[in-house]
Amino acid sequence: MSTVTEVHPGGATDTREARPRRRLVARPAAWLVWGVVVFFFLNLLGVVGSVLVSSFGQRWFDTWLPDGFTSKWYGEAWNEFALFDVIVVTLQVSLLVVALSLLVGVPAAYVLARRNFPGKRLAYLVFLLPILMPPITYGIPLATVLYKFGLAGHLSGVVLANLVPSVPFVILTMTPFIEQIDPRIESAARMCGAGLRSVFLRVLAPLLLPGMLASAILVLVRTVGMFELTFLTAGPDSQTLVVALYYSMSAAGIRAQQSVDAMAIIYTTMMLVLLVISLRYVNPTQLVARVKEDPDA
Amino acid sequence: MSTTATRPARPAGAPQSPRAHWRHRLAERGVDQQLWLLAPAVLFVVLLFLYPFFYGLGLSFQPTEGGPLSDYARFFGDAYQRDTMWITLGIALPAALLNVLAAVPIAYRMRGRFRGKRLVTILLVVPITLGTVLTAQGLLNFLGPTGWFNRILMALHLTDEPVRLVHNYWGVFFSLIITGFPFAFLLVLSYLTGIDPTLERAAATLGAGWWQRFRMVTLPLLMPGLATTFCLTFVLAFSVFPSAVLVGNPAGETRVISIAAYQAAYEQYDYPYASAIAMVMGLIELVVISVVLLARTRFYTGSTGGKG
Amino acid sequence: MSPATSGFSELRLDGVSRRFGSQDALSDLDLTIRAGEFIALLGPSGCGKSTALNCLAGLLPLTAGSIWQDERRVDTLPPERRGFGMVFQSYALFPHMSVRANVAFGLRMRRLPKDEIRRRTAEAIRLVRLEEHADKLPGQLSGGQQQRVAIARAVVLEPSLVLMDEPLSNLDAKLRLEMRTEIRRLHQSLGLTTVYVTHDQEEALSLADRLVVLRGGRVQQIGSPQELHTRPGNWHVADFMGYRNLWPMRARSVEDGLVTVEADGLRLVGDPVGRIAPGDAVIAGVRPEDVRVDAPGAPNGVPAEIEVVEYQGRELAAEARTASGVQVHVRTEQRVAPGDRVTLSVTPQRLLVFPADADEQPAAAPGDPVDAVVEEPGLVG
Numbered sequence: 001m002s003t004v005t006e007v008h009p010g011g012a013t014d015t016r017e018a019r020p021r022r023r024l025v026a027r028p029a030a031w032l033v034w035g036v037v038v039f040f041f042l043n044l045l046g047v048v049g050s051v052l053v054s055s056f057g058q059r060w061f062d063t064w065l066p067d068g069f070t071s072k073w074y075g076e077a078w079n080e081f082a083l084f085d086v087i088v089v090t091l092q093v094s095l096l097v098v099a100l101s102l103l104v105g106v107p108a109a110y111v112l113a114r115r116n117f118p119g120k121r122l123a124y125l126v127f128l129l130p131i132l133m134p135p136i137t138y139g140i141p142l143a144t145v146l147y148k149f150g151l152a153g154h155l156s157g158v159v160l161a162n163l164v165p166s167v168p169f170v171i172l173t174m175t176p177f178i179e180q181i182d183p184r185i186e187s188a189a190r191m192c193g194a195g196l197r198s199v200f201l202r203v204l205a206p207l208l209l210p211g212m213l214a215s216a217i218l219v220l221v222r223t224v225g226m227f228e229l230t231f232l233t234a235g236p237d238s239q240t241l242v243v244a245l246y247y248s249m250s251a252a253g254i255r256a257q258q259s260v261d262a263m264a265i266i267y268t269t270m271m272l273v274l275l276v277i278s279l280r281y282v283n284p285t286q287l288v289a290r291v292k293e294d295p296d297a
Numbered sequence: 298m299s300t301t302a303t304r305p306a307r308p309a310g311a312p313q314s315p316r317a318h319w320r321h322r323l324a325e326r327g328v329d330q331q332l333w334l335l336a337p338a339v340l341f342v343v344l345l346f347l348y349p350f351f352y353g354l355g356l357s358f359q360p361t362e363g364g365p366l367s368d369y370a371r372f373f374g375d376a377y378q379r380d381t382m383w384i385t386l387g388i389a390l391p392a393a394l395l396n397v398l399a400a401v402p403i404a405y406r407m408r409g410r411f412r413g414k415r416l417v418t419i420l421l422v423v424p425i426t427l428g429t430v431l432t433a434q435g436l437l438n439f440l441g442p443t444g445w446f447n448r449i450l451m452a453l454h455l456t457d458e459p460v461r462l463v464h465n466y467w468g469v470f471f472s473l474i475i476t477g478f479p480f481a482f483l484l485v486l487s488y489l490t491g492i493d494p495t496l497e498r499a500a501a502t503l504g505a506g507w508w509q510r511f512r513m514v515t516l517p518l519l520m521p522g523l524a525t526t527f528c529l530t531f532v533l534a535f536s537v538f539p540s541a542v543l544v545g546n547p548a549g550e551t552r553v554i555s556i557a558a559y560q561a562a563y564e565q566y567d568y569p570y571a572s573a574i575a576m577v578m579g580l581i582e583l584v585v586i587s588v589v590l591l592a593r594t595r596f597y598t599g600s601t602g603g604k605g
Numbered sequence: 606m607s608p609a610t611s612g613f614s615e616l617r618l619d620g621v622s623r624r625f626g627s628q629d630a631l632s633d634l635d636l637t638i639r640a641g642e643f644i645a646l647l648g649p650s651g652c653g654k655s656t657a658l659n660c661l662a663g664l665l666p667l668t669a670g671s672i673w674q675d676e677r678r679v680d681t682l683p684p685e686r687r688g689f690g691m692v693f694q695s696y697a698l699f700p701h702m703s704v705r706a707n708v709a710f711g712l713r714m715r716r717l718p719k720d721e722i723r724r725r726t727a728e729a730i731r732l733v734r735l736e737e738h739a740d741k742l743p744g745q746l747s748g749g750q751q752q753r754v755a756i757a758r759a760v761v762l763e764p765s766l767v768l769m770d771e772p773l774s775n776l777d778a779k780l781r782l783e784m785r786t787e788i789r790r791l792h793q794s795l796g797l798t799t800v801y802v803t804h805d806q807e808e809a810l811s812l813a814d815r816l817v818v819l820r821g822g823r824v825q826q827i828g829s830p831q832e833l834h835t836r837p838g839n840w841h842v843a844d845f846m847g848y849r850n851l852w853p854m855r856a857r858s859v860e861d862g863l864v865t866v867e868a869d870g871l872r873l874v875g876d877p878v879g880r881i882a883p884g885d886a887v888i889a890g891v892r893p894e895d896v897r898v899d900a901p902g903a904p905n906g907v908p909a910e911i912e913v914v915e916y917q918g919r920e921l922a923a924e925a926r927t928a929s930g931v932q933v934h935v936r937t938e939q940r941v942a943p944g945d946r947v948t949l950s951v952t953p954q955r956l957l958v959f960p961a962d963a964d965e966q967p968a969a970a971p972g973d974p975v976d977a978v979v980e981e982p983g984l985v986g
Contacts, residue, residue, distance in 0.1 A: 033406045036399065037417070040478065044424055046445050047435030047475065054438055062443045108338030117332060127338070130346050132528070132586065134536025136555040137579040138346060141353025144568045164345050167338060187664050188697035190684040191768075192711030192758065202710075206701045225428040227539055228555075232562075246430050246539055264434045271426045279419060 048268070055261035073262040081244055081263055087270070090240040092155060093230070094223040097162045098216045104163075105170030106212060110204075112171065113178035127168045135228035138164065143232040153235030161229040166219045173218060177211030210281070217278040224274060241267050357573035368573040372557075378574075381554040382581060388466065388541075388553065389534035390585075392473035396481040396534075397527045401519075404486040405511065409494075418486075421479035432472050433543035437463055440471065468544035469551045473534045481530045488522030489515070517597060524593035528586050535582050554578045613675045613765055615639050616798070621670035621680075623656050630656040631822045634670070638766075638800065643792050645813035646802045647845070653822035654802045658768050661800060663687050674765065685714070690759030690797075691768040694775060696751045698743035704730065704754050705739045711762045729761035732791070749780045756788070760797060769801045773808065785811060806846055810834060818842050836878065840888040840959040848890035849934040853961060856885045864958050869929040871907060875956030886961040893922065893934040895955040898941065899948040906948035909933060911941045925949060 055073055057066025077083060112124065130138065142161055146152035151160060181204070189203045224240065231243050239247070245267055248260050360368040372378050407414065424432060440446050442459035450456045462468060492515060500510045538555040545551030558578060562571030621634040631653040638644055646654040659665035661672065663684035672680040679687050690711075699707050708729050712722040730739050733753035743751055752772060759767055772788070773781045789812055792799055803809050809816050810830040818825040818833065826838035837843035840851055854868040856877075864877040866889050875889055899906055909925040923941055925933045933949055941947060 029402075030406060033403050037403060041420060043439070043446075044420075044475065046439040047432060048423075048427075050438035050445055051431070051435045064445070064448060104337045104341050107334035111332060111335045115331065123335070123339070126342055126347070130342075132532060133579060134532055134555070134582060136536050136538055136558060137575050137582070138350055138353075140558055140562050140568075140571050140575040141356070142345065142349040143562070144356065144572065145349040145352050160345060163341065167341055171338065182695055182697055184693045184695055184697035185699060187662070187684070188691065188693055188755075188758075189699070189710070190664070191662060191689060191691040192762070193685045193688070193714035194710070195683075195685050198714060203699055207699075221426060225426060227428060227430055228536065231539075232559075242428060242430050245434070246543075249430070249434055249543055261434065261438070264431050268427060268431055271428075271431075272423070275422065275426050279422075 051261050051264050054258055055265045057258055073258040077259040077262040080259060081248055086239060086241050086244045089238055090224060093158050093240055094220050096159045097166050097223045098219050101163055101166035101170045101219055102212060102216055105167045106174055109171045109174035110178055113175045127171050130164050130168050139229050139232045146233055152233045155238045157233045158230050158238050161233040162223050162226055166223060169219060170215050173215040174211055177208060181207050214282040217281055221274050221278055353572040354576060356569045357576050360569045361567060368570045372574055372577060378557055381552055381557045385535060385553040388469055389531055392470055392477060392534045393527055393531040396477040396530050397523060399478060400481040400485040404482055404489050408489040418483060421482060424475050425479050429472060429476055429540045432475050433540045436468060436472055436544050463544050465546050466550050469537060469541050472540035472544055473537060477530050477533055481526050484526040488519055492518050520596040521593050521598045524589050528589050531585060613640055616766060617673040619671045621660055622668050623660055623665060624668045629822045634824060636817060638798060640798050641796045643799045643812060643814045645809035645816045646819060647806060647809040647816050648819035649804055652819040654819050655770060658770055658802045662689055662691050662768050688764055689766045689768055690762050690764035692755045692759045692772045694771040696755040698751055698754055700743055703740050703742055704735060707754055708757045708761050725761055729757040733757045748776050749784060752784060760795060767797045767799045771803055788812060818845060840890055843890040843957060847892055849893050851888050851890045852931060854887055854889050856881050856883050856887050858883050863953050866958055869931055871927060871929055871931055873956055874953040875958040876954055877958045879960050881958060881960055888959045888961050889956055891951050891956045893936040895951060896933060896935040897950045898935055898937040898939055901946040901948055903948040906950040909947055909949050911943055911945040911947060914941060914943055
């Protein structure tokens with residue numbers, strides 16, 4: 001297996017280590033574990049691969065591979081599902097969510113990381129809840145409220161709904177970044193004559209930039225992939241790609257299977273591009289949840 | 298040094314109002330102007346999370362017809378609706394459990410450093426990133442009656458006719474494994490690497506074999522992490538919605554509770570009823586999580602000595 | 606622009622106090638610092654010395670009291686407007702800025718002209734001998750070099766007061782000695798008024814013009830290094846100043862300015878510190894190097910047996926025990942070995958006798974002096 005271990009400027013870590021190779025003959029338990037992993041990956045490959053092959057397939061019925069290959073489904077999907085508009089909406093929604101959640105989340109994370117005050121635990125709990133609850137649970141009441149105020153069905157409603165899990169996520173990912181900055185650096189800046197504004201702009205902001213970048217990318221990936229909340233609040237012209245994909249799939253039979261596949265591949269490509277970008281800045285594990293990674297692995 | 302000597306007047310710009318005293322006392326307890334930084338987030342969570350939640354809670358007690366509890370009575374009285382709870386738990390619990398249990402030995406084996414570890418973790422992130430909708434589409438193609446999986450089974454003569462793996466319980470289950478397992482694995486892996494490896498070495502010098510080391514040292518330290526992982530994986534599985542519709546049998550054996558809530562809200566436009574179902578759903582989920590987290594408190598949850 | 610007026614004649618702390626919840630971290634600190642003085646705040650951890658420093662810096666608001674720079678009240682000013690410089694224990698360098706940018710930061714905050722910033726930054730970097738490293742990031746420097754950057758960053762502003770919070774405690778022994786000399790040299794050449802916090806008495810004695818010994822948030826003694834070294838004000842200070850032998854005893858008689866004390870059949874004559882009357886519970890203290898070690902049978906001594914010996918270069922540090930069981934720390938140039946029998950003696954001028962209740966807290970009634978062993982010196986911190 002090859003290694004992807006160049007050191008990225010963004011701080012992604014290098015796992016290579018000068019160490020004698022492990023012996024190839026392992027215990028049966030090891031073989032079993034690796035077998036399970038390989039089986040999992042083969043199936044994963046099958047899942048993604050079959051969509052990919054089908055999206056390029058001319059006709060594909062009861063055979064191993066399609067009769068012939070074509071790229072016409074992409075053009076068809078592009079026009080049929082108005083994908084340009086959908087992608088524009090997706091990007092609008094995601095970037096707005098990223099910007100707003102950073103704006104709201106970073107100051108809150110700063111206070112939670114640095115300060116002790118009465119009710120801090122309660123604040124933490126309330127900020128955690130939106131991540132612990134299934135989106136459908138709070139999504140339905142939220143959508144009802146947003147419809148009541150005439151916000152749902154538009155871009156603004158979708159953005160607001162997506163902020164609900166994003167802001168807590170920013171808070172959770174930023175807190176460790178802030179905690180690892182020695183508070184005495186702020187004191188030192190003040191002793192040098194820097195006022196509060198200068199401390200934030202000249203000392204904290206540059207130090208927090210990697211953290212904010214990581215957190216922004218994580219929110220971006222999650223928002224593009226967020227199905228439930230967008231699904232519950234989107235109107236016809238505020239669908240993101242993943243919701244449009246869902247609608248085209250559940251209306252299967254009307255459209256050619258392959259153009260749905262093509263759309264799925266467009267979505268996949270978009271996610272993978274985001275993934276590749278984000279992995280330059282964050283650890284794979286951080287994409288999933290906030291767990292402190294060892295800094296010097 | 299005399300403290301009673303006449304003091305020059307305070308220079309301008311050095312305020313010390315009588316309010317300084319209670320300001321100080323508040324500052325003592327950690328309340329000062331910096332807390333305003335928290336205000337936007339608090340406002341946000343109140344307006345967009347707590348208010349809708351309590352609005353929904355209130356709405357669920359104001360059904361379109363009948364007494365305050367009649368929507369709940371309707372849900373629990375109708376077997377077709379009530380069963381969605383058991384269906385959801387029947388899918389989510391085994392899936393979450395399998396994901397966590399399978400993740401432990403694999404993560405344990407991979408906790409050290411080896412060539413290609415980053416590649417493995419990157420590959421594992423892919424299905425999480427893709428999400429359930431795309432996975433559903435892939436599963437339909439791959440596990441379908443004419444898909445590659447059945448073709449391979451038949452080519453190997455393991456079966457004579459295609460095994461039905463989609464549009465039923467198993468389709469949903471597989472989709473939860475494909476997205477849930479990597480999630481659980483990555484979490485367990487990061488918890489495992491947070492345990493100081495010298496602890497196991499210390500156990501080895503004291504004569505513990507690999508199983509004893511795992512059982513007596515690593516596992517107890519890992520348990521809280523496993524509980525957390527289970528909770529997060531369960532939340533993912535419990536809110537299964539798109540895949541239950543797309544690769545399951547949304548009218549029958551995979552009619553999960555979120556489908557019931559969705560149908561009430563968006564097909565019957567009965568928001569109070571939908572809110573009631575959402576509340577039931579939230580409650581069940583919180584009960585399961587509380588039980589797990591309660592059990593978690595029984596384990597040692599302090600520092601595990603590792604970096605991280 | 607700059608609020609700092611370097612030309613001041615004294616800095617006065619008036620009853621400076623700081624409470625944390627119900628606990629007094631610092632109570633009633635009165636201190637006048639003359640311009641150009643080097644003051645060390647000395648005490649075990651938790652004694653309030655860092656609290657005092659942070660109060661001076663403005664990083665911690667006072668609960669009571671005031672701080673005056675001549676006739677200007679400074680304790681109501683935020684830290685950035687006091688014009689003090691500070692060196693932190695962890696250095697607290699800005700990790701994203703080069704050495705040069707770190708040093709220039711304060712000058713830029715004061716919006717000085719570019720030329721002046723460049724000139725003064727270069728000068729400060731030269732002063733701490735880091736010219737070759739000026740463009741490196743703090744992370745690329747060794748601990749000692751980082752410490753120098755922190756010092757340069759603080760002194761470049763020519764602050765009216767430099768605060769140093771245990772600046773050497775993160776360095777290894779050799780580097781610590783070097784940096785100590787460096788700090789002394791800087792102080793001599795720049796003449797900056799300095800308040801230096803440390804828990805290391807040797808460091809404080811070697812650097813400071815005056816020492817302030819703190820314990821439990823209260824001042825125990827203020828004095829020159831020599832005063833503190835030769836005549837600590839109470840047994841807590843003595844303990845901190847290297848009086849490793851502190852024996853709870855009882856005063857027998859007082860005559861000619863000397864006091865005779867005894868316990869466990871051991872009878873000694875010493876120099877009383879403070880008022881002592883016959884019958885008082887006292888604590889007798891002597892430095893290990895002031896205990897004379899003679900061959901067994903020498904007159905006017907107490908027989909003892911050597912138990913533990915540590916090699917310390919030219920001298921040996923040894924632990925001896927008298928027949929009655931009193932443990933004595935000694936330093937001697939004689940080659941003694943465990944099991945050796947010796948005679949120990951102390952000249953009365955070197956044995957200081959402190960009242961046992963010198964402690965501010967209401968001490969338990971000094972009944973049986975041996976009980977006092979419990980709250981004896983101990984190794985606080």
